[in-house]
Amino acid sequence: MLGARPMTSRNDLLLRVEDLHVFFHSDGEISRAVDGVSYDVRKGETVCLVGESGCGKTVSALAILGLIPQPPGEVTGERILFKGKNLLELDEEALQKIRGREISMIFQEPMTSLNPVFTVGDQIEEVIITHEGVDRAEAEQRAVELLIDVGIPSPEERVRDYPHNLSGGQRQRVMIAMALACGPEVVIADEPTTALDVTVQAQILHLFRELQDKKKMAVLHITHNLGVVAEIADRIYIMYAGVMVETGNGEQIFHDPSHPYTMGLLDALPNRSRKGQPLYSIPGAVPDPAHKPLGCPFHPRCPYVEESCRKEFPEMCDFGDRHFVRCPIINKQRKGS
Amino acid sequence: MMDLNEKNISAAPEGGVLETPKRTLLQENWILFRKNSLAMAGLVIFVLFFLIAVAGVFLTSGKDPIFDPALVRLQEKLRPPLSKPNLETLKPEEIPPFGIYLFGTDDLGRDVFVRMLQGSWVSLTVGFVAVGIAVVIGVFLGGIAGYYGNKRIRLGHLLCPIFLGVGFAGLVSGKTVVGLVLLLLGLGAGTVIGSRGDSRASQRVPVGLSVLFLNLFSVDVLITGLVDIMLCFPSFFLILTVVALLPASIYNIMIIIGLTSWMGATRFVRAEFLSLREQDFVTAARALGLSSRRIIFRHMVPNAMAPVLVSATIGIATAILTEAGLSFLGFGVPPPHATWGNILSNGKNFIFDAPWLTFVPGFAILVVVLAFNLFGEGLRDVLNPKLRERH
Numbered sequence: 181m182l183g184a185r186p187m188t189s190r191n192d193l194l195l196r197v198e199d200l201h202v203f204f205h206s207d208g209e210i211s212r213a214v215d216g217v218s219y220d221v222r223k224g225e226t227v228c229l230v231g232e233s234g235c236g237k238t239v240s241a242l243a244i245l246g247l248i249p250q251p252p253g254e255v256t257g258e259r260i261l262f263k264g265k266n267l268l269e270l271d272e273e274a275l276q277k278i279r280g281r282e283i284s285m286i287f288q289e290p291m292t293s294l295n296p297v298f299t300v301g302d303q304i305e306e307v308i309i310t311h312e313g314v315d316r317a318e319a320e321q322r323a324v325e326l327l328i329d330v331g332i333p334s335p336e337e338r339v340r341d342y343p344h345n346l347s348g349g350q351r352q353r354v355m356i357a358m359a360l361a362c363g364p365e366v367v368i369a370d371e372p373t374t375a376l377d378v379t380v381q382a383q384i385l386h387l388f389r390e391l392q393d394k395k396k397m398a399v400l401h402i403t404h405n406l407g408v409v410a411e412i413a414d415r416i417y418i419m420y421a422g423v424m425v426e427t428g429n430g431e432q433i434f435h436d437p438s439h440p441y442t443m444g445l446l447d448a449l450p451n452r453s454r455k456g457q458p459l460y461s462i463p464g465a466v467p468d469p470a471h472k473p474l475g476c477p478f479h480p481r482c483p484y485v486e487e488s489c490r491k492e493f494p495e496m497c498d499f500g501d502r503h504f505v506r507c508p509i510i511n512k513q514r515k516g517s
Numbered sequence: 518m519m520d521l522n523e524k525n526i527s528a529a530p531e532g533g534v535l536e537t538p539k540r541t542l543l544q545e546n547w548i549l550f551r552k553n554s555l556a557m558a559g560l561v562i563f564v565l566f567f568l569i570a571v572a573g574v575f576l577t578s579g580k581d582p583i584f585d586p587a588l589v590r591l592q593e594k595l596r597p598p599l600s601k602p603n604l605e606t607l608k609p610e611e612i613p614p615f616g617i618y619l620f621g622t623d624d625l626g627r628d629v630f631v632r633m634l635q636g637s638w639v640s641l642t643v644g645f646v647a648v649g650i651a652v653v654i655g656v657f658l659g660g661i662a663g664y665y666g667n668k669r670i671r672l673g674h675l676l677c678p679i680f681l682g683v684g685f686a687g688l689v690s691g692k693t694v695v696g697l698v699l700l701l702l703g704l705g706a707g708t709v710i711g712s713r714g715d716s717r718a719s720q721r722v723p724v725g726l727s728v729l730f731l732n733l734f735s736v737d738v739l740i741t742g743l744v745d746i747m748l749c750f751p752s753f754f755l756i757l758t759v760v761a762l763l764p765a766s767i768y769n770i771m772i773i774i775g776l777t778s779w780m781g782a783t784r785f786v787r788a789e790f791l792s793l794r795e796q797d798f799v800t801a802a803r804a805l806g807l808s809s810r811r812i813i814f815r816h817m818v819p820n821a822m823a824p825v826l827v828s829a830t831i832g833i834a835t836a837i838l839t840e841a842g843l844s845f846l847g848f849g850v851p852p853p854h855a856t857w858g859n860i861l862s863n864g865k866n867f868i869f870d871a872p873w874l875t876f877v878p879g880f881a882i883l884v885v886v887l888a889f890n891l892f893g894e895g896l897r898d899v900l901n902p903k904l905r906e907r908h
Contacts, residue, residue: 245804249667272809280806287804292797297819306815307805358805368804 194398195221195244195283195366198258202239202422204469205252211469213239215422218258220415221366221398228409229402230445231419234466237402240419241368245283246275262366281311284359288371290351294343300354301339307361326357329394331387349380353387360391368400373408385412406449410434418442421467421477424496428503438505438514440482476507484509549899556895562888570641573634584614586635586855590626595871597621598629621873623863629877632855636878639856640885643771643840644833650775652829655782658740660813660821662783663790666737673710673729677703741787744780752777756839760848767850770843774836781828789821823900830893834886841882857882 202214214236221227229237242248243255244267260267262283267275279285287293295303304326305319314322320339327335330353343351352372359367369388373381385408392399403409409416409430416433418426418441426439437443444462464481467473473480479489486509496504497511505511550556576583592606598621602613613619613628620629680703687696709729755777763769793799794817802812843849844858852859857878864874 242800247800247803252667276806276808278806279804284806285801285804287797287801289797293801295798295802295816295820298816306807306811310805310807310811355801358801361805 192222196261200257202243203254209470219417225414226399226412228413228416235419236422281362283366284364285368286359286372311362330357366398370402425506432503439507441478546899553895555891559888559891570637574638577635584631586631593626598873620877636856640837644837646771647774647836648829648832651779652782654779659783659786662737662740663787668736670733672731673706677707747780765851785824793817827897834889
């Protein structure tokens with residue numbers, strides 16, 4: 181869908197999502213949470229999926245791992261390719277072997293993502309034992325090493341702690357340790373820093389960088405925090421209402437935003453040069469996924485709206501150098517000028 | 518609290534002044550529980566009752582028990598409590614424990630104290646085994662209803678076990694051909710329905726077989742329906758009916774009480790699972806590749822146990838009461854063996870001449886049932902954070 185990519189060799193590609201759709205059926209209505217999304221993750225790369233709450237970021241990530249409950253969910257799509265396997269066609273058993281071992285996931289809320297009735301050591305060991313069938317003593321050894329990796333002090337004692345004994349930042353480090361336990365090639369991080377305060381956020385992001393270099397893994401980072409994106413992303417995908425609206429590298433997105441939604445997002449960031457002025461906000465609200473507007477999903481809020489936007493679903497337009505924007509209007513303007 | 522813990526980590530090796538005693542959840546609950554004096558009284562009585570019952574089974578069972586509950590001393594019948602035995606008419610082995618009839622004797626001169634000892638073990642085991650059965654069934658069914666509730670039951674799911682069951686019955690009863698055909702049909706239905714499973718890929722089914730996939734109802738509807746149906750029968754009469762058909766024995770009583778009292782536990786576990794299912798740690802466990810069975814039994818069940826424990830504690834009291842009621846009506850444990858219910862039942866004939874025969878077992882039942890209820894309610898207050906603030 182995004183066209184040919186001459187720049188990369190085929191071996192680099194680790195995970196490719198092609199035209200993914202996730203629908204939810206409720207009370208006779210169909211919510212189109214993810215409506216035709218495609219993205220690629222390459223070896224060792226940090227890919228950021230950006231968008232506001234409810235735009236389908238998390239749902240698309242859960243769909244990769246087959247974690248959407250069906251029913252009420254319904255996952256369709258071209259394919260989700262992971263190392264030559266189509267994840268959409270695998271059965272539950274095969275998926276279980278991939279989850280945690282080859283693709284793992286870190287969740288937003290460290291407070292609730294750990295089971296309150298087991299020690300953190302137990303929970304890390306369980307993942308290792310499940311996937312690698314090693315004995316308990318070795319698993320415990322590995323758990324301690326992992327806790328050292330994620331920077332938790334005195335790990336030999338911490339493995340015997342319950343989640344409620346740890347702070348939010350420490351719990352998120354434990355979650356990361358669990359996700360990395362079996363050396364996955366892709367880690368999906370679903371807003372891993374949102375629930376943490378700013379200093380801890382920086383520490384965790386730094387930890388991610390460090391571990392990524394050390395373990396050579398790709399990270400699919402889901403976030404709505406553009407500050408985080410600027411800091412870590414190799415490649416950025418901007419989502420709006422279940423649709424990919426713009427994709428490019430950090431340079432392109434931050435210095436040459438070309439979709440009206442991306443422009444709005446960047447304008448809404450606090451900026452020193454506009455000190456004293458009220459913050460910009462995009463007018464209107466995200467459409468209800470069950471009642472999306474016809475044509476471009478962003479058109480009711482778009483300052484550049486034209487008649488055709490209300491009728492036709494816009495195509496992805498190539499802006500050159502792997503920068504794609506779903507807005508023919510801007511494309512026309514750029515070409516014209 | 519989090520700050521304290523952070524400091525605690527750095528201060529722990531030196532044993533610094535900031536160190537707060539680190540408590541486990543159990544210790545915290547215990548501290549809260551201790552503040553509730555009624556519940557503590559319940560717990561103390563429960564422990565005492567437990568010790569007495571265990572002592573009772575050792576002292577009164579076996580071929581040559583230390584205290585024989587069935588020992589008849591006709592010359593000593595209907596002695597009031599605390600009366601001394603007439604030592605001249607008794608053989609040495611007939612002398613009651615402590616040389617005194619602590620709770621008096623019944624119409625056959627049997628020592629009520631010793632009989633109560635024997636009966637306490639019955640009450641205890643009936644309570645625990647019956648509730649154990651109920652909790653196991655409840656956790657299993659409730660867990661399935663809560664976790665797999667949205668899964669659909671299709672015609673094939675029902676036809677497969679029916680065909681298999683009837684076919685097997687046919688084989689056993691000698692109708693080999695019909696049995697074999699039905700068995701094969703059942704296996705066929707099973708493979709067709711099982712092969713498709715609930716995998717994400719939409720697989721096509723041959724038109725002729727699609728009738729097997731006729732959507733009937735969800736797993737949740739099946740199990741909650743079963744619970745509602747079971748609750749429609751007044752359970753005591755259900756038990757009476759079954760007991761009337763089965764030979765009376767202590768094991769049958771336990772099993773029947775257990776099989777008719779799992780509905781509460783099922784509802785509790787289902788409700789807990791419905792909320793746990795949406796919790797992040799369950800999704801996280803799935804994302805890390807754990808199997809559903811492991812998630813249900815290792816991760817979700819321990820988190821769902823709090824209300825089940827409370828209802829189980831109160832359930833023990835109910836089971837003891839039910840057993841006593843059955844024994845009182847004569848449907849319980851058969852007579853030579855003493856239970857609190859049949860001592861009571863026996864005593865009612867002499868209620869004006871020997872009131873202790875009804876008073877002693879009645880009072881024991883009252884105290885034990887009350888103790889379990891108080892303990893259960895205390896447990897509920899501790900385990901339910903919403904109720905904590907009231908005290």
